[in-house]
């Protein structure tokens with residue numbers, strides 16, 4: 001049971017590769033850190049692993065098969081900018097409904113207030129909105145979560161609250177986690193192992 005990048009290469013234009021023949025694997029129940037200098041391609045790899053972008057060469061395999069092309073993706077990505085991740089016209093209740101997130105305890109543990117459910121994204125702070133993005137990524141079909149600088153814009157207390165909840169859910173549901181961050185201390189605290197990603 002694993003999520004795997006096998007010999008994955010990626011570039012945005014014909015000139016230069018962001019990375020070539022990258023290999024990495026996250027097993028179910030594992031927390032892996034991805035760490036590397038700015039611009040080395042961490043976000044690009046996260047997007048590829050979650051099916052948001054296609055590798056130029058190589059494969060992404062979920063239990064040995066390509067990612068499913070229909071339905072809710074079992075690999076969920078939470079990235080740094082929640083305002084770009086949600087439909088600005090939808091109220092938050094609908095955002096959660098779309099992802100089949102009904103677990104009131106989860107919402108409470110993430111510090112989501114019931115009154116926020118009737119608001120639109122522009123009526124929430126960045127940190128409040130990010131809590132919804134985290135909740136949405138923890139829908140029933142999720143098996144892997146890719147957290148790309150997920151709490152970078154939050155204060156230390158909120159960061160700790162969100163990570164505590166996410167790690168608890170990951171443990172209970174045997175999720176695989178890929179944590180992408182510049183913050184080596186955070187990775188050291190959370191991860192079973194850390195994969196360095198170097199520029200090509």
Ligand SMILES: Nc1ncnc2c1ncn2[C@@H]1O[C@H](COP(=O)(O)OP(=O)(O)OP(=O)(O)O)[C@@H](O)[C@H]1O
Nearest residue numbers: 012013018036037038039040041042043044045182
């Ligand atoms: N849409 C795009 N079009 C062209 N080049 C891009 C695009 N997005 C990213 N890049 C380039 O691809 C490279 C890898 O970017 P990426 O965001 O994956 O790196 P990163 O390791 O996540 O960086 P950071 O730690 O600064 O977030 C960078 O050189 C970046 O300039």
